[in-house]
Amino acid sequence: MSGLEQWNWYLDGWIIVAGILCAVSSALLGNFLVLRKMSMLGDAITHAILPGLAAAFMISDSRSSLPMFLGAVIAGILTALFTEWIRGFGKVDEGAAMGVVFTSLFALGLVMIVQAADHVDLDPGCVLYGAIELTPLDTILIAGWEIPRVVVVLSIVLLINLLFVIFFLKELKLSSFDPALATTTGFNSTIIHYALMTLVAITAVASFETVGNILVVAMFIVPPAAAYMLTDRLGTMIVISAILATLAAATGHISAITVPRWFGYQSTSTAGMMAVAAGLLFAVAALFAPRHGIVVVLIRRQILAWKILAEDIIALMYRIEERNPQLKPDATYLREILFSQSVPTSLTLRYLTKHGQLSDSNGNYELTETGRDHARQLVRSHRLWEHYLVEHAGMSAENIHKQAEKLEHFTDRQLREKLNEDTIATDQDPHGRPIPPEEKTN
Amino acid sequence: MNNKQNPAHTPQVELPPEETPVSVYDLTVAYHRKPVIWDVSFEIPPGKLVGIVGPNGAGKSTLIKAIMGLIPKASGRVQIFGKPYQKNRHRVGYVPQRESVDWDFPVDALDVVTMGLYKEIGWCLPVRKKHRARAMEALERVGIADYAHRQISQLSGGQQQRTFLARALVQNADLYLMDEPFAAVDAATEKAIVQILQEMKQAGKTALVIHHDLQTVPEYFDYVILLNMRVIDHGLTAEVFTPENLQKTYGGRLTLLEEATETMRRREQSL
C-alpha cells in the first residue's frame, strides 16, 4: 500500500501549492543569503521572530496577519541590528553576537508564548515545524473561490520577493559581490542589506504556519546552495533554485505520505520531509554537479592523470623512434622509463592502440601515422618550452626538462606559436636536439 | 644562443647533510592546483643570515610554509639538518607574519612567548615558574620586558613583532624561519631585530628571513635567495645580489609561463 489511495486533490493539492509557494519565495531570497555568506543570519532571524509573533498574538488576541507581520518584521530587523551592535560596540565575534541575539530572543518568545497560551490557541510546536497539513481547512473567499488563507498570504509574499529580486537584481548582485564598490557607486548596500533582512523576516512569518520557523531555513539555504553547485551564473542560479524548491516541496509532501507506509506507519510531517527532500537534492547536486560536483572533480582529476600518461607514452615513443627507429618497446620498457603503475599503463596502451595512435604487434608497440603527428606536436611543445625557460626564466639546463614535461600537456597550437615567436629562431632545443616542425614535412 | 647558466652557488666544500640547515630539492607547491613555486632547489650553509627576496606573489611565504610542511607540496623534498622537518622540528623556530593571528585574543605578551615552550613542557603539564622566567628572559632580549603583562592588542605593531620573535627565541632553536619580520615596524624594532639576528649568527645559528626592503639586503644578510616562482639565483650576497639578477627577479614577469599555468588550471577544471 502506497498511501496515495487516500490522495485528495483538494487537500493534498492545496498543501503542495502552499509548500511550493513557501519554498520558492524563500529560495529566491536565499540565493543572496548564500552568496553574501550570511546563511546563518537567515537562521538567526527565523529563530528570533518568535517574540514578535508572540507579542502580536498577545496584543491582537488572534492570528490576524497584519500585527503578526509587523511584530515579526520588527523582531527580524532588531536581530540584524542587535547583532551589528554587539559586534561593533561590544567587539564580539560576529558568530557569537548572532548566537547571543537569536537565542535570547527565541527564549524570550518561548516564555511569552507559554504565558499567552491561555489567550490564544498557539502551540509552540506549530511555530517550530508548522502545520502545513491543516492549512487547507482555514480558507477565505476570494472572487467566489474558497482559497486557503495561507496560500493567499504566501502568494503575496512570493510576488513581493519576485519583484524585489527582479527590480533590484543589479543592486543585489553588486552589493553581494563588493559592498564597498556598491556604496561608492551610489547604491547604498546597507539599505539593500536591511531590505533583504526585512523580506527574510516577512517570508519567515508567512512560512511559519506551513513549515515552521526553523525548517524555513532549509527552504532559504538548501535549494540555493544546490543551485550554486550547478551553475556559475546568478540568473541561472536563481531559476534553478526556484525549480529545486518546487521539486523539494512536491516530493516532500508525497514522501511524507508514502515513505512511512513502507514501514507500516501513518504519514509524517510534510515540513520535515520537505527539508529532507531538499537535503537529498542538495546531496545529489553536491556529488554529481557537472562542473563542481565532488564525484566529477575526482573523476576529472583521474582522467587528467590518464591523459597525461597517454601523452607521455606517445611522446616517449617518438623520442625512442628518433634515436633508434628499429626499437619497438614493450609495456615493461615504457614503464621503467615513465615510473608508471602497471595497470594504468596497460590500460592506456590499449586505449591508444584502439584509437589508432599505436599499433600493437605481440606486446611491442609502434607509433602509427596519426600517433606520430600527435607526438611530434607534443615534443615540439616540450622543446619550445625548454627553450623558452632557458632563455627567459634563466633556468639551468638540467632543470628545464622536468618543467617542460609538465607544461607540454597544456600547450595548444596558439600558445606554441607564441612560444615560437618569443624564442630566438632555432631548430634545436637547449640539449641540442631538433625541435620538430609544426606540420609534417615530407 | 645563450646557454650559459647561473649554476647554483653551492658552498665550495661539500658539507655532510646533517650540518646543512636547510636543503630543498625540486620543491613545487600549488594552491588550488595553481603552482605558486616551481622546482625550487637550494641549500643553505650553516651560520648564515639568509634573506629571501622577491616581488609580491613570488611565493616567499609559501616557500617557508612548505619547508615546515604547513602546506602540502606537490613534489620535491625538504631536509632540515639532513632529516625531514618532522624529525628535526625542535631545532626550528618559526616567526609567522603578524597578520596571521587575532590580536584581540585574551592573552598577554608573556603568555604568547610561553607558547614557544609548550612542546617542551609536554602534554597535560602546567606552565611553571621556570618557564615563565625563561619567557621573560626572551622578552628582555628583544627589549620589551616592560610590556610583558600587556594584553597583546595593546602592543604596538613593532612590539607585537618582537613578541613573536621572542616566542621563537625561547625555543633555543638552531634554525629560524621568519616571515617578514620587518614589515611595518618602527625603527627601534628593526634595530632590535637586526641586533638579535647578529647575535644569532655569532652563536652559529641560521636564520631564513623573508625581506622586502631591497636597500637593506646587503647590510642585513650575508646570503640571499632571489625568488620569483622559482629560484632565480642564490648565494653569497656579494656575488648574487647584482642588478642583473634583480632585474630578472623583479623585471618582466614570465607571461607565457603564467599563461600556461592558467591554461593548465582551466583545462583541469573543464575537462
Added chain:
Amino acid sequence: MKPFVLVFLFASFWPECLILAATETGTIQTQQSITDRSIAIPEWNDWKRVFLLKDYNTRIVVFGTTLLGMAAGMIGSFALLRKRALMGDALSHATLPGIAIAFIIATGLGLDGKTLPVLLAGAAVSGLLGVATILLIRNMTRLKEDAALGIVLSVFFGAGIALLGIVQQMKTGHAAGLESFIYGKTASMVASDAWLIGCAGLSCMLISLLLYKELTLLCFDEGFAVSRGFPVILLDMTLMGLVVVVTIIGLQAVGLILMISLLVIPPAAARFWTEKIVNMTVVAIILGALSGMIGSAMSAIFPNLPSGAMIVLVATAMFLFSMVFGIPRGILIRKLRRHELNRKVNRQHLLRGLYEFLEARGRLKEKQSSESTFVPLSKLLQMRSWSLAKLKKIVKRAQQEQLVVALQEDQLRLTKAGLLEATRIVHEHRLWELYLITYADVAPSKVDQDADAIEHVLEPEVIAELESLLVQQSTEGILQSPHTIEIHQEETKARHSSRRRST
C-alpha cells in the same frame, strides 16, 4: 579573589535579593482561579523550599543545571575563541534525528526507549555525523562554512521532525518525552540523569583542563601549533567532540534549540571582564553555573516559566550587564576612556592654539605676567571649529588643572606649567609634521591635519624615536612649524569643518 569575580558575584545575585525583598511584602495573595496560567507570585514557603534546596527534586535539578552551565562555560570559551560559536548551533539541531532513531531502535529491540543514555548515544552519533557533513561540504565543495552550517542544521532538524512524526504513532511512544528535547524540560530530570550530566560535564572540564595550553595555542595560532608539531587536527576533533558531549548532556535541560546559548553567552559575557584567557574561563564557568542555578530555580518557583528559556534569559541578562558595565572591555568604560581622550585632545588643542597665537606675534619670550601675553577668546574661537560654549567648557577645565588663567570673561593667559606643557605639545606636533613630510610624502599644506589626527595617541617611545630620527632638524629645541600657521583666516574654520564632514 580577583575583584572582578566579586563584583560579578554581587551583580549576579542582586536581582535575587530584590525579588526576595519584594516577596516578603507581597505574600498576601488573592485566591487564583485554577485555569489562570499567568505568573503567580509564590508563597514565601515556596521560596524557602527552593532556595534552601529542601525539595529533593529541586536539589537534583539545580545541581544538574549548575554543572551543565560550568561545563558549557568552559568548553564554550574555547569554541568562542576558535570562532566556532555557531558550530554548536548546527550541531545541537543535528542531534534530533539521532534521538528519534535511537528511540525507534531501542523500542524495536524491546528496551525502554526513553532512558537517557540510549537517547544521548543516538544524539552523539547524529551530532558527529552532522559535524562530518559540515566539514565535507566546507572542504570538498565551493560552498562556505555558513552555508554548510545552515544546510546541516535545517536538513537534520527536518529529518528529526519527520522521524518524530513516526515516533508519535508508535504504541509505546508518547513522543512527549522526546519533544522535551527540543525545548528542554528540566523538571523531568531524575537523580541518575543529574549524575550522568555531572560525570560527563566534569570529565569534559577535566579533559579541557589537561589540554589547557594545547587548546589555547590551537585557538590563538594554529599555524604555529602545526609548525611545533602539535597534532592540530586531533586537537580540533577533541574540541569539537567536547562541544558535542556538552551539547547532548544539555539537551534535556535547555533543549536543542537553546543549547547553543549556554555555549556562547557565558563566554562572550566573560570576555568583557578580562584580558586573560584563564580568567575568562573562570568567569565563564561562574556565569554558566549561575545561569543554570538561577534559571532552573526560577522555573521551579514559577511552574509556568519554561526552564530552558529561563536559563537562557538569565544568561542574557548577565551578558547585557557585562557588555555595559564590564571592566576593562565593557561599553561604558570604553566610552569613558574615549571621553578622557577627547578631553586630552581638546586641552592640547587649546594649549597649542594659545602657544601658536603668541608665537605668531613674537610674544612668547615676554614675561608671563605682562598684558601682552593675554589672548582673547574670540581669536581662539577662529582657530578651531569650536562653539563658544564648548570652548568655555574646555577653558574652565584647563583652569582647574591650572594650565591657564582667565583674566576677564574673554582673556586667557598660560600659566608657567601651561606654557611648559604647551611647548611640549607644539614640539611633538611639529616633530610629527616633519616626519610626515620627510618620510610619508605628505604635502606641507595638508600635514597639519594628519599630524592632528595622530599626535594625541603617540607613545613616549615613538616620540623618542621621532626625535632621534629627525635629530638634525630638532637641535633647535622648539621646532619651527613647517607650514604657515593660519590664525586669523576664516579658512581654518572652513577647513576644519570640511574635514569633519569628510570623516
